[in-house]
Amino acid sequence: MSTEAPSTPQKINLRRPDIMEAVQAQVLSHYRSELVERIRANGNVVSAGGLTVKLAKEFGFCYGVERAIDLAYAARKVFPNQPIYILGEIIHNPEVNDQIRAMGIKSLSGKEKDADVDDLKKDDIVIIPAFGTEVATREKLQAKGCRFVDTTCGDVMSVWKRVRQYSNDRVTSIIHGKAWHEETKATSSQTTNRGGHYLVVFTLAETDYVCNFILKGGSKEEFLNKFKGAYSEGFDPDVHLQAIGVANQTTMLRGETEEVQRRLRNAMTEKYGTDKVEQHFRFFDTICGATQDRQDALEKLLRVPINLLLVIGGYNSSNTSHLAEMGEAKLPTYFIKNAAKMVSDKVIFHYNQHIGKEVETSDWLPSGNITVGITAGASCPNNLIEDTIRRLFELRGISVQDLLGAK
Numbered sequence: 524m525s526t527e528a529p530s531t532p533q534k535i536n537l538r539r540p541d542i543m544e545a546v547q548a549q550v551l552s553h554y555r556s557e558l559v560e561r562i563r564a565n566g567n568v569v570s571a572g573g574l575t576v577k578l579a580k581e582f583g584f585c586y587g588v589e590r591a592i593d594l595a596y597a598a599r600k601v602f603p604n605q606p607i608y609i610l611g612e613i614i615h616n617p618e619v620n621d622q623i624r625a626m627g628i629k630s631l632s633g634k635e636k637d638a639d640v641d642d643l644k645k646d647d648i649v650i651i652p653a654f655g656t657e658v659a660t661r662e663k664l665q666a667k668g669c670r671f672v673d674t675t676c677g678d679v680m681s682v683w684k685r686v687r688q689y690s691n692d693r694v695t696s697i698i699h700g701k702a703w704h705e706e707t708k709a710t711s712s713q714t715t716n717r718g719g720h721y722l723v724v725f726t727l728a729e730t731d732y733v734c735n736f737i738l739k740g741g742s743k744e745e746f747l748n749k750f751k752g753a754y755s756e757g758f759d760p761d762v763h764l765q766a767i768g769v770a771n772q773t774t775m776l777r778g779e780t781e782e783v784q785r786r787l788r789n790a791m792t793e794k795y796g797t798d799k800v801e802q803h804f805r806f807f808d809t810i811c812g813a814t815q816d817r818q819d820a821l822e823k824l825l826r827v828p829i830n831l832l833l834v835i836g837g838y839n840s841s842n843t844s845h846l847a848e849m850g851e852a853k854l855p856t857y858f859i860k861n862a863a864k865m866v867s868d869k870v871i872f873h874y875n876q877h878i879g880k881e882v883e884t885s886d887w888l889p890s891g892n893i894t895v896g897i898t899a900g901a902s903c904p905n906n907l908i909e910d911t912i913r914r915l916f917e918l919r920g921i922s923v924q925d926l927l928g929a930k
């Protein structure tokens with residue numbers, strides 16, 4: 524637990540109607556797509572020359588991302604000449620992050636780092652991204668007297684509330700998520716700030732390992748090695764797995780999260796008995812509504828006959844990667860960050876999340892009558908979806924302007 528007494532946080536309220544109205548036009552000019560809106564109005568389908576494109580019913584920017592972007596733009600508008608810093612990527616989309624950088628907002632982490640948190644001074648303006656940030660970082664900034672533009676999504680804060688409650692009740696948080704992801708790091712820090720413990724599990728195989736340890740015990744050293752970097756300081760699997768509460772990163776795959784909690788509940792039931800399990804096991808579904816809507820819409824889209832699926836979004840975007848996983852399980856799926864990846868109808872470069880790099884596939888776009896499904900992660904703007912649709916038709920020699928009379 525931090526012993527530092529932070530000064531009062533200086534939050535800047537930018538969500539005033541006059542400010543937000545002024546930034547709307549700029550945000551729309553960067554990310555809006557008239558073409559996508561027209562296709563939506565047309566039942567999410569567009570067809571020409573034997574090529575049919577079907578959009579999932581829900582895709583692209585979620586409310587949390589829209590709010591974060593609006594606030595970053597508003598900060599620039601209100602403080603046009605003052606240095607503004609951002610703790611990391613505002614969202615996981617390279618195009619959006621480039622745009623934020625082009626507005627002169629300086630990054631405090633990552634490959635394109637412009638400055639360090641230690642360099643900041645009193646009254647400097649710092650944007651907290653939609654994923655939130657770790658308690659220690661927030662306290663450090665507060666102690667320096669920095670001013671915050673806090674874009675943390677409300678759904679992320681709901682997870683924090685849940686794990687804080689677990690810690691208050693001396694229940695270890697088992698977080699289904701990616702230990703290296705900003706959101707999960709921020710969530711984890713909420714447990715230790717209350718003197719609690721956490722363990723992050725990512726896969727079902729890791730979940731099974733934990734279940735096995737709960738039931739049969741094992742080598743503590745091996746356990747700690749296996750989960751290195753994914754548990755709280757002082758975490759002891761012999762002690763801290765006796766009462767557990769499951770929460771999840773907001774953007775995980777719903778079915779997998781349910782399976783994680785089911786397996787852990789079964790293990791705790793077997794160990795402590797049905798009548799005592801409530802004292803040892805808790806669960807709260809913290810997948811956000813936007814993630815759920817996009818997964819549900821894709822599930823529906825995958826029920827109709829389509830030849831291939833394009834998933835558009837940043838390669839480090841958690842919710843996008845899960846959409847790609849859902850597609851891969853059913854049909855040829857290409858996870859691309861922009862339309863330029865469709866080099867020709869013969870060659871496409873796309874992200875293989877299982878090996879963590881872009882790969883090339885040949886003869887990806889069949890000739891003849893085909894249907895291509897498209898979805899996009901919660902951090903993907905509509906203009907990138909439009910580029911993808913245009914490129915697809917262009918590869919068939921068709922101009923979308925002609926098709927829909929779009930500008």
Ligand code: SF4
Pocket residue numbers: 585586587588653676677678679773774811812813814842901
């Ligand atoms: S994906 Fe969910 S949690 Fe993340 S910003 Fe969007 S609404 Fe919020």
